[in-house]
Every structure is written in C-alpha cells, then in structure tokens.
Amino acid sequence: MNIRAVKEGKTEVLVPVHEEGVSFPPSAAPVFYNPAMELNRDISVAAISVFAKILSERRNIPVENIRYLDALAASGIRGLRIANEVGVHTTLNDWSEDAFELIERNIEYLGLHDRINASRKNANVLMHEERFNIVDIDPFGTPAPFLAAAARSAVHLLAVTATDTAPLCGAHLNSGIRKYSAVPLNNEYHAEMAVRILLGKIARELAARDRFMRPLLSHATRHYVRTYLEIGNGAKKADRMLEQVGYISHCPSCDFRETHAGIAVHIASECPRCSSETQLAGPLWLGKLHETDFCGDILKELEKTESGTKEQAKKIIELCRDELDIPVFYEQHLLCKRLGVSASGINELIDTLRSCGFAASRTHFSGTSFKTDAELDEIESIISML
Template sequence: MKTRTIQEGGTRALVPPVPDDGQLSISSASVFYNPEMELNRDLSVASIAAFSQIMSSRRHLEMSEITYVDALSASGIRGLRIAKEVGLNVTLNDWSEEAYTLIKENAAINDLTDKVRICLGNANALLHKERYNIVDIDPFGSPTTYLDAASSSVINMLAVTATDTAPLCGAHLNSGIRKYSAVPLNVEYHSEMGLRIMLGMIARDLARHEKAMHPMFCHATRHYVRAYLEVKKGANKTDKCLKDLGFIAHCTKCTARSVHYGMAVHIPEKCELCGEETSIAGPLWLGPLHNREFCDSVLVQLTNRELGKKEYAVKIVELCRNELDIPTFYDQHLLTKKLGISAMPMEELLKELTGDGFKASRTHFSGTSFKTNAGLKEILDILRRFR
C-alpha cells in the first residue's frame, strides 16, 4: 500500500495518499484517512486530556491507568495521538488487516509499540467483551450500529462522531428515521437538529444498560457532529437523564417552535403564533449541549498544545462555552428575509434582546445564528425597529 507521512500535533503517521480526483471515500483507499478531520482530532486530544485530568484528580489515578479505546482506528492516528500526547492506556482496533498492519507501523514510528495495544477484529465484539474508561466511536457514516456495544463497554466517557448529516438533519428523512428511530426535520436549525437527534439515540442506548449521560462538549462542524459525554451508572441517574428527551413542534410557515419534554406528551397540532399545522421532530435530546467548566478546561488544553487547527478549535469551544442552554437557534438572515429588511449587526441584536430583559447569545452553529429565551414575536418586533 502506498503511503505518505503526515504530522498532527506531536504525532507522525503513515497514511494513504489523496486520490487523483481529490475525492475521499471509504472505497477510495484500503485504509481511510481524512485530513479534513484534523480539527476533530485536535479537539479530541484536548477534550479527552481535560476529562482524563479531572478523572485523575478525582480518583488519584495516573494517566496511564485510564483506559481508552479507539474502536474503529483505520490509520490509528486518533488513538496514537491520545497515547502519545495525553498518555492514556490506549487500545486501537480495526477489522481490516491492512489497517492493522499500518497501525503497527505508525506505533513504531512514534515509539509506542510497547505502550499501545493493537487489535484486529470486529469493534462490537471487542466492546461487548471489554470495559474501558473512555470509548471513542468515530466511524465513516452513522455510529448507530456501534452504540449498543459502546454503551455496554463505557465506564466514564463516551465520545461519538456521526458524519451522515443528511439523514440526521432531515435531508434524507426516511434514512434518518430508520437509523436513529426518530423524525428529524430539515429546518433552518438542521445542524442542531442533527446533533440533538444523535444525542437522543445515544441516551436511549445508554439507558438500556442503566447508564446516564451528561453532555460536556458537543458540536456540529461542517459535515459532522461530535459529542463528548460523561457517563454515570445507576437506574435513578438514568431515569433523570431520560427526562431531557422530548419533541420539537415546528411551524414551517412562521418558523415558531416549541419544545415538549417527555416520551408520551400532548403536542398541539396548531402553531400558537399563526395557527398553521406544526411538524414534529423527535424524540431527541432537549437538555444541555455543553458544560461551561469543562469547556474552560478544554480551552486550557488547547492553549498549552501545539496543534494544527488550534485557532479554529479555540473559537468553536469558546462559542460553545458561551452558548445558551436553550433548544434550537434562530437564523437572523432568514428572519430578516421574511420581513423584507436588512440584517443588523449580531452584537447589536444581542444587545437589544438583553436590553429588553431576555437572555441571548451567539452559537457555534453559524455566524448568523443566535439563541434566546425570547419568543418569535418578540424577536421580530426587535428586528422591525431597525427596518
């Protein structure tokens, strides 16, 4: 297999060359490596390092005693970075013999041959058999086929990526329903919709193992969504966690929306603002997406490391840290287009909202999006002031 050498953070690796047509796909190489996911991996190193330090201080553990598994390793770059740059006890697994061989070569390049465990086999079989403090699922496409095994295996933290954003965000509705056992809507906040649909699925999978999740840092970036979840065991904790599941009623005419907590709840068929019929999304996660203190810890890790995507990573985490814990954002450009007026500077809009007694923040989802506890009518009234 032809390879080229790349450097990410403090780790070198042999990876397949970029195809001649420049189009990456799971079938374009025997071992998949996506350079566009370096940001994802930089954030992974910082987030897992931050969580591991918290675990270490709570339980008086050495970092090398904390077990981490990259169950779908491919070239091994993510897990090797965790081993070399964070210092955890790492297991790397892939079903492909070519990947297995390449991971061994990459471990040797980084002097990690005796410090990491490399497995060849089915990810689900490994996860059902063994337990790890931190389980990382980063597949090409949907993570759903691995969630039950991951939920069984995980002790303290579950990290999950999904790159099948079209099904998650409602663009491929039937596929989203099949994969995630939920109805996604392709609305202006579709990126947040996809993240919450995935989190809802994870919460339900964990619940079958009497485990609860607490989102620490979750984001939707470009073509994927990623979640870092603290996991706790216990039926009472699980029952409390499931109370953050529910549905969103969305009016496609005026874009008003309402949230409804619970798995069996009454949802009004008509929009409270304009009287049109609403569309229902869910079940999905309606709870917080971030933990502010944890995001601060991730920022410290990012600041103290040499990373290729540091500036972008810091920006994402800062936006997530300051984002209101309110389901669904509004897009100012869409609202002003409906009103037939020009958009106002985002900081000015946030100032007007807070000046009227509401909470408001930017979001990490897009530069034109914001969150607020103001209703749609109040938001539109503020925007009309500046027509």
C-alpha cells in the same frame, strides 16, 4: 502499500499514499485517512486530555492507567495522538487487515509498545467483551450500529463522531428515521437538529442499560457532528436523563417552536400563534449540549498545543462555551426575510436583546444564528426596530 509520515499536533504518523507523496481521496485509500479531520482530532486530543485530568484528580486513576479505545481506528492516527500526547493507555482496533498492519507499523514507528495495543476485531464484539474508561467511535457515516455496544463498554466517557448529517438533519428523512428511531426536521436549525437527534438516540441506548449521560461538549462542524458524553450508572438517574428527551413542535408558517419534554407526551398539532399546522421532530435531546467549565478547560489545553488548527478549534470551543443552552437557535436572516426588513449585525441584535433584559448568545452552528429566552413576538419586535 505506499506510506509517508505526516505530523499532526506533536505526533508523526504513517499514512497511506497513492504514489510517492500523492495522497489518496480518503475513501479510496487501502486504509482510511482524512487530513480534513485534523480539526476534529485536535479538539479530541484537547478534550480527552482535560477528561483524563478529571479522572486522575477526582477518581484517583493515574493517567497511564486510563484505558482509551479507538474502536474504528483505520491508520490509528486519532488514538496514536491520544496515546502520545495525553499519555493514556490506548487500544487501536480495526477489523481490516491493511489497517491492522498499518497500526502495528505505527506503534513500532512511535516506539509506544508499552502504552498502545493493536486489536483486529469487529468493534461491536470488542465493546461487548471489554470495558474502557473512554470509548471513541469515529465511523464511516453513521455511528448507529455501534451505539448499543459503546453504551455498554464506555465506563466514564463516550466520544462519538457522525458524518451522516443528511439523515440526522432530515435531508434524508427515511434514512434518519431508520438509523435513529426518531423524526428529524430539515429546517433552518437543521445543524442543531442533527446534534439533538444523535444525542437523543444515545440517551435511549444508555437508558436501556440503566445508564445516563451528561454532555460535556457537542459540536456540528462542516460535514460532521461530534460529541463528548460523561457516562454514569443508575436507573433513577437514567429516568431523570430521559426527562430531557422529548419533542420539538415547529410552525413552518411563523417559525414558532415549542419543546415537549418526556417521551410519552400528547402534543397538539395546531400552532398556538398562527393556527397553522405544526411539524413534529423527535424524540430528541432537549438538555444541555455543553458544560461551560469543560469548554473553558479545553480552551486552556488548546492554548498550550501545537495543533495545526488551533485558531479554528478555539473559535468553535469559545462559541460552544458561550452558547445559551436553549433548544433551538433562530436564524436571523430568515426572521428578517419573513418580516421584510434588512438584517442588522448579529452582535447588534444580541446586544439589543440583552439590553431589553433577555438572555441572548451567538451559536457555533452558523454566523447568523442566535439563541435567546425571548418569545418570538418579542424577538420580532426587536428585529423590526433595529
């Protein structure tokens, strides 16, 4: 395999190349490597660094004793960066022979034998055999086949990437139903739908093991969803967590939406606003997507780094930090089209909602989306008056 060294953050890593200096398309390489995921990895390094500090300060676990698993490591670039830049003890696992060899070469290249070990197992077997303080799942497409084992293996933090946004957001409906045992809706807030369907599935996997989660950060960026979930144990707490799983009924005629918390609820199908038939999405996560303090600490961490995507990463995390935790966002242009008015600037709309006494924020999902606690009638009258 031809290889070359690339630098991401503070770490040089060997990755496969097609010919001298010419990169493979990620899926055609003998070992997967996608330079476009640098942003995802930059945020990961900052988030894991913040969480490692939390573990060492609150639970007295020295950073070098924290066990981090990159369960689907490929070249190892994610875990190599985390071992090198955060300092946690790292296991890099991949069942492919080529990937395993490249991981071993990378450990040699960085001289980090004391901090990293390579493993060549089926990730599900490894996660059923061993527990890690932090488990990271970064698969091809859907993480669904790995969630049961990851929900068992992750002691304190579970980080998950999903690149199967079409099933998650309802564009490939049956695939989404099969993988996530839930019904997504493909409408204007499909990006948030994808995040909430994924989190709903993980919450149910954890609950089956009397475990619970607290989302610290969740973002939908480009073609993927990424989430960081603090994990804990206890049947009662798992029951309370499940109260944050439920359904959204959505009226496609007037854009009315209503949340129904709890998995076993009776949901009427007539829109109380315009009497059209509503559509139902779920079960999905209705709780918080982010913790403000955690996002704030990631921002401080990003500020210190040399990451290539620093400004983009900061923008995403700032928007997540300031986003209202209300399911689900409104799309300003869709509402304006329905009302037959032209759209004001999004900041003007948010300022006006606030000056009328409502909570309102932008979201990281799209530049023309907003969240508010105002009722739809109130939102419409404010939009019409701008």
